[in-house]
Amino acid sequence: MVKFGSLMRASLVCAAILATMFLLSRPAKSEGAGEATFKAKCAACHGADAAGKAAVKSPSIRGKTADEIQKVISTSPKHASLKSLTADQVKELAAYLATLK
Numbered sequence: 001m002v003k004f005g006s007l008m009r010a011s012l013v014c015a016a017i018l019a020t021m022f023l024l025s026r027p028a029k030s031e032g033a034g035e036a037t038f039k040a041k042c043a044a045c046h047g048a049d050a051a052g053k054a055a056v057k058s059p060s061i062r063g064k065t066a067d068e069i070q071k072v073i074s075t076s077p078k079h080a081s082l083k084s085l086t087a088d089q090v091k092e093l094a095a096y097l098a099t100l101k
Contacts, residue, residue, distance in 0.1 A: 034096025037089055041082060042097075050100050063101055066094040 031039075038050070045058040052060035061069065073079050073090055085093070 032092070032096060033089065034092035034094070037085065037093045038096055041085075042093075050097060061097050061100065064097065066091070066098040069094040069097050 039048075042050070042061075045053060045056055046061050047053050047058070050061040052058050070090055073082050073085075073094070082090070082093075
């Protein structure tokens with residue numbers, strides 16, 4: 001016959017394993033690559049909230065699509081410093097900025 005203590009211990013181990021699996025399956029709440037690139041390369045001109053800065057004639061990026069943002073980055077001479085980014089970094093940056101409303 002199974003003792004109550006053994007059953008309780010097994011239940012707790014099972015619960016701990018399930019909780020660990022749940023926590024490991026969730027993405028960590030950390031700054032994404034696109035957000036980090038924005039803060040490092042874009043926020044100085046476009047503002048920390050991407051709403052633009054009139055003083056330096058930088059427009060708001062908020063509400064733009066990822067395609068619009070990628071096109072501006074690739075064609076605007078003002079964004080020459082971003083030419084050092086890889087295609088994947090530009091996509092991550094544009095995807096992050098497209099989430100800002």
